[in-house]
Amino acid sequence: MPRTSQDAAAFWDRYKPDRDGPAPPPEVFAFEWTQYEGHGPGAELLGQPSTALELGAAEGREASWLARQGVRVTALDLSPVQLERARRWWKDVPGLTFLEGEACSYLCETDEAYDAVFSIWGAVWFTDPEELFPLVAKRLRPGGVFAFSHGETAHHLHGRQLMYGKGPDDKKLTVDRWCHPPEVWADLAHRHGFTAVRSKCLPAPGDQGLGTIIVTARLPY
Helix, strand or coil, X not given: CCCCHHHHHHHHHCCCCCCCCCCCCHHHCCCCCCCCCCCCCCHHHHCCCCEEEEECCCCCHHHHHHHHCCCEEEEEECCHHHHHHHHHHCCCCCCEEEEECXXXXXXXXXXXXXXXXXXXXXXXXXCCHHHHHHHHHHHEEEEEEEEEEEECCCXXXXXXXXXXXXXXXXXXXXXXXXXXXHHHHHHHHHHCCCEEEEEEEECCHHHCCCCEEEEEEECCC
């Protein structure tokens, strides 16, 4: 049976269920690309955008951080549960809009153009890059930045893989995840018209645990 966006939404509805309390004070977190606090680069990878789109924003921490710096941010997510939390947490942050939707569908339908499109362990990891990358390019302004990160994947995994989880009533669900080493992500970005591509795996602090793959690219002027 083919997987649907409804299945994927149900899958992500259960992401971080322990974070349903009050919003964390904004001063206790920063813009992070990795799962390790204070490790690696920050929002400087996006340059100095006036507008930005986050694909797979989940609880919206980075989107809210960026909006507090004066950037007009659209934060997209597939899960209504994640969006309810994000909207509740960050309802008072100016310049921040949360939208429900699938990444490719939104990029096909919107007329908006952005200075930066980014994804932190988000939709880029879970969307076919052959479909997603050209759509991102169409929605970026000339010179705009496309940046994303995701967890380091095992060397024996390549391309489309399944990730398993549970939905409502413990229904077994799967979502697709695209596993590529940094050099393959770089090739994909180049093939879809991006330049100044930088792609690497940042080791975990102390080389303990999984590293983080971080990719940045620009749309030509």
